[in-house]
Amino acid sequence: MNFRRRIPSLTALMTLEAVLRHRSFTAAAAELGVTQAAVSRQIATLEEELGLPMFVRKHRAIEPTAECLTLGTTLAQSFANIADTIEAVRSSQQNVVTIGATVAFSSFWLLPRLAEFRRENAGVQIRVVSQDARIDLDAGDIDIAIRYGRPPFADAKVVASQEDFVVPVCSPDYLHRRPSGNLSETDEFIETDVHDRSWLSWPQWAEETGRALRIRPHLRFNHYTEAIAAARAGQGIALGWRLLVQTFLDDGTLVALEVAEMPTEDRYYVLLPARTRRKPAAEHAANWLANALTR
Amino acid sequence: MNFRRRIPSLTALMTLEAVLRHRSFTAAAAELGVTQAAVSRQIATLEEELGLPMFVRKHRAIEPTAECLTLGTTLAQSFANIADTIEAVRSSQQNVVTIGATVAFSSFWLLPRLAEFRRENAGVQIRVVSQDARIDLDAGDIDIAIRYGRPPFADAKVVASQEDFVVPVCSPDYLHRRPSGNLSETDEFIETDVHDRSWLSWPQWAEETGRALRIRPHLRFNHYTEAIAAARAGQGIALGWRLLVQTFLDDGTLVALEVAEMPTEDRYYVLLPARTRRKPAAEHAANWLANALTR
DNA sequence: TCCCTCGCATTACATAAAGTTATGGATTGC
DNA sequence: GCAATCCATAACTTTATGTAATGCGAGGGA
CATH class of the missing domain: 1.10.10.10 (Winged helix-like DNA-binding domain superfamily/Winged helix DNA-binding domain)
Structure with a gap:
C-alpha cells in the first residue's frame, strides 16, 4: 500500500x-x-x-x-x-443526538420525557448513554451531558441548571406499617453506595438536618434505581431526590415522610461539549431539555 | 465542486x-x-x-x-x-523518448536511422518533434534535443557533438548541363532563408572561402529540405551540409562540386535536459544517437 | 506600429501545517 | 509491584504552502 x-x-x-x-x-x-x-x-x-x-x-x-x-x-x-x-x-450523524446521564436520571427523569420530545422533534433520533461514571464530553461521542455536581466543568458549556431537594420517601404500605411520628432508629433505611462527592448518604443527611439519629441501613444497593425500586416495594425508607422521584410521588407509589425538603448543594446541569464540534440538533435538544428541567 | x-x-x-x-x-x-x-x-x-x-x-x-x-x-x-x-x-511515458531536431536534420539524418534504432531497441518508442525554432528543453516535453549551434547551452547537458562541412552540391543532371570549371555568376544558386546566426548563406560562403563571386540566388526557400529537394531536381546549386546530404551523395542524386569542404564553426550537439527529470530510456537513446552521429 | 491587457512564471519572505522530542497516563501480564 | 506497551499532549522545530511584488510575452485594438 x-x-x-x-x-x-x-x-x-x-x-x-x-x-x-x-x-x-x-x-x-x-x-x-x-x-x-x-x-x-x-x-x-x-x-x-x-x-x-x-x-x-x-x-x-x-x-x-x-x-x-x-x-x-x-x-x-x-x-x-x-x-x-x-x-x-x-x-x-447530524440528527442523532447522544445524551449522557446517570442511570437514575436516565431512568426516572429522561426516559419518561422522551416520548414528548419525540412528538415535538420528529426528525431527531435520541441515543441515551447511561452510566454512573462521569460522562466525558471531550471524547466527541456524547452530544449532551446531564451532570449532577458543581461547576466549573472544563469540558463543558452550561446550558441550564436546576437545583433539587432531598426528602425521605417510602411506599404508602410501609408508611401504614410503621409507627406514626418522626423517623427513628427502628425504621428500615435503604442506602445507595455511591462513592462520589456530590452524593448524599443517610448519615450525611442526618447530620445536615440536625437529627440525632444513628442510622444503620438494612438494605444497601449500588444503583439508586434499585434503592428506589426497593422503597416502592415497601422495603423501607430511601432518600428521595425530588426531581427524580416526582413521578412516583405523583402516582402515589411513594410518599414523602416529611414536609420539609432539604435543598441540595449540587445541581443538575445540562451541558454541551466545550471543545468538540456541536451539532445544531444537539443544541436544539439541549435547549428543550433545559426548558423541561427548569419548569 | x-x-x-x-x-x-x-x-x-x-x-x-x-x-x-x-x-x-x-x-x-x-x-x-x-x-x-x-x-x-x-x-x-x-x-x-x-x-x-x-x-x-x-x-x-x-x-x-x-x-x-x-x-x-x-x-x-x-x-x-x-x-x-x-x-x-x-x-x-517511461519508454517514449521524444527527440527534438530541426526539420532538415530530422528528415535527412534522423529518420533514415530510426529503423536501425528500432531494431536495436525494440522496447522504446520514438517520437520526433521537428521544428526550426529552438527546442526548449526546460519545458519537460522533449527528452533529447539535437541542436546545431555553439555552446554554452544553459538548458542542456551535452552528450556528444559533431562538426560538419559545407560544400556546394547539385544534381548530376545539372552538373552535366553547366559549363565545366569553377563556379561562376552564371550558375543558378539555391538559397535557404534562415534568420539564425549559425546559418551559412551563399554570400557568407563566398566570403569565407575567398571567392570573388557576386552570388544572386535565383531560387529561395524557407526550409532547407526544400532547397535540397530543388537541387536534387536539377534546379541549381545548393550549399550542402555534408552530414545532412551524405545519403544523397551516396545514392548519386547529388554530387559535390568541389573537393574541398569548408568546415563549419557550429556543430551538432546531442543534448539532454539539464533541469528536468531524465528518463533512463532517453539517456540510452541519447547515447545511441551520439554514437551514430560521431561515427 | 505601438501600447495595453491578461495570464502564467518566479523570487524572497511569511506563516500555517506537519513533524519531533520528551514526557505522562493507563492497563495488562509476569 | 514492576515493566512493557501504546496512545496523548505540550513545547519546539521543520517543511510545505501561500503571498506580494514583479517580470515576461503574446495578442488585440487604436
Missing part, C-alpha cells in the same frame, strides 16, 4: 483537478481561495515530481496534456467519492 | 487510512515514516474536524468506529485509484 510513498502532494493533485476543470490557473486559484502564484507553484512542482508536463502554456491559455486528462479524470472521481463519503458520514 | 472546501486535510485522511489498515497508530506511523505522536495528532485533528470519533481508544488497541470503517473503505479505494493512475501515467 504505502500511499504516502506512491502519491505526490495531494494538495498539488487537488490543485491540478481544479485547474483542469477551469482550464485556467487564475480561475482555479479563485475557487481554491489562494493566489495564482500558489497555483502556478503547485503545478510546476507536480510536473517536476511526475517528470511530465501537465499543461502546455499558451498565451492567456493553457492546454492539458493527454496525461493530465487521464490523471484529472481519476482525481475528479476520487475526490468526489471522498467528499461524498465524508458528507454522508457527517450527515448520518 | 470545490473539493478544497468539502474535504478536510488530505494528510490526515491518508493517515486515517493507514491507521485503519494497521489497526495501530504506531504501526501506521512506521509505514508513513513519521512518529506515533504525529499520527496521534493527525487523527485527533481529523476527529475534531469531522465532529466524530474515528477510533475508540482501548488499552494497547484501538477499535474503529462504524464511520471510520465507512470512510476508510472509500479512502483506500480512492487512494489506490489515484496511485494506480499516477503510476500508469508515469510508466506509459
Whole structure:
C-alpha cells in the first residue's frame, strides 16, 4: 500500500483537478481561495515530481496534456467519492443526538420525557448513554451531558441548571406499617453506595438536618434505581431526590415522610461539549431539555 | 465542486487510512515514516474536524468506529485509484523518448536511422518533434534535443557533438548541363532563408572561402529540405551540409562540386535536459544517437 | 506600429501545517 | 509491584504552502 510513498502532494493533485476543470490557473486559484502564484507553484512542482508536463502554456491559455486528462479524470472521481463519503458520514450523524446521564436520571427523569420530545422533534433520533461514571464530553461521542455536581466543568458549556431537594420517601404500605411520628432508629433505611462527592448518604443527611439519629441501613444497593425500586416495594425508607422521584410521588407509589425538603448543594446541569464540534440538533435538544428541567 | 472546501486535510485522511489498515497508530506511523505522536495528532485533528470519533481508544488497541470503517473503505479505494493512475501515467511515458531536431536534420539524418534504432531497441518508442525554432528543453516535453549551434547551452547537458562541412552540391543532371570549371555568376544558386546566426548563406560562403563571386540566388526557400529537394531536381546549386546530404551523395542524386569542404564553426550537439527529470530510456537513446552521429 | 491587457512564471519572505522530542497516563501480564 | 506497551499532549522545530511584488510575452485594438 504505502500511499504516502506512491502519491505526490495531494494538495498539488487537488490543485491540478481544479485547474483542469477551469482550464485556467487564475480561475482555479479563485475557487481554491489562494493566489495564482500558489497555483502556478503547485503545478510546476507536480510536473517536476511526475517528470511530465501537465499543461502546455499558451498565451492567456493553457492546454492539458493527454496525461493530465487521464490523471484529472481519476482525481475528479476520487475526490468526489471522498467528499461524498465524508458528507454522508457527517450527515448520518447530524440528527442523532447522544445524551449522557446517570442511570437514575436516565431512568426516572429522561426516559419518561422522551416520548414528548419525540412528538415535538420528529426528525431527531435520541441515543441515551447511561452510566454512573462521569460522562466525558471531550471524547466527541456524547452530544449532551446531564451532570449532577458543581461547576466549573472544563469540558463543558452550561446550558441550564436546576437545583433539587432531598426528602425521605417510602411506599404508602410501609408508611401504614410503621409507627406514626418522626423517623427513628427502628425504621428500615435503604442506602445507595455511591462513592462520589456530590452524593448524599443517610448519615450525611442526618447530620445536615440536625437529627440525632444513628442510622444503620438494612438494605444497601449500588444503583439508586434499585434503592428506589426497593422503597416502592415497601422495603423501607430511601432518600428521595425530588426531581427524580416526582413521578412516583405523583402516582402515589411513594410518599414523602416529611414536609420539609432539604435543598441540595449540587445541581443538575445540562451541558454541551466545550471543545468538540456541536451539532445544531444537539443544541436544539439541549435547549428543550433545559426548558423541561427548569419548569 | 470545490473539493478544497468539502474535504478536510488530505494528510490526515491518508493517515486515517493507514491507521485503519494497521489497526495501530504506531504501526501506521512506521509505514508513513513519521512518529506515533504525529499520527496521534493527525487523527485527533481529523476527529475534531469531522465532529466524530474515528477510533475508540482501548488499552494497547484501538477499535474503529462504524464511520471510520465507512470512510476508510472509500479512502483506500480512492487512494489506490489515484496511485494506480499516477503510476500508469508515469510508466506509459517511461519508454517514449521524444527527440527534438530541426526539420532538415530530422528528415535527412534522423529518420533514415530510426529503423536501425528500432531494431536495436525494440522496447522504446520514438517520437520526433521537428521544428526550426529552438527546442526548449526546460519545458519537460522533449527528452533529447539535437541542436546545431555553439555552446554554452544553459538548458542542456551535452552528450556528444559533431562538426560538419559545407560544400556546394547539385544534381548530376545539372552538373552535366553547366559549363565545366569553377563556379561562376552564371550558375543558378539555391538559397535557404534562415534568420539564425549559425546559418551559412551563399554570400557568407563566398566570403569565407575567398571567392570573388557576386552570388544572386535565383531560387529561395524557407526550409532547407526544400532547397535540397530543388537541387536534387536539377534546379541549381545548393550549399550542402555534408552530414545532412551524405545519403544523397551516396545514392548519386547529388554530387559535390568541389573537393574541398569548408568546415563549419557550429556543430551538432546531442543534448539532454539539464533541469528536468531524465528518463533512463532517453539517456540510452541519447547515447545511441551520439554514437551514430560521431561515427 | 505601438501600447495595453491578461495570464502564467518566479523570487524572497511569511506563516500555517506537519513533524519531533520528551514526557505522562493507563492497563495488562509476569 | 514492576515493566512493557501504546496512545496523548505540550513545547519546539521543520517543511510545505501561500503571498506580494514583479517580470515576461503574446495578442488585440487604436
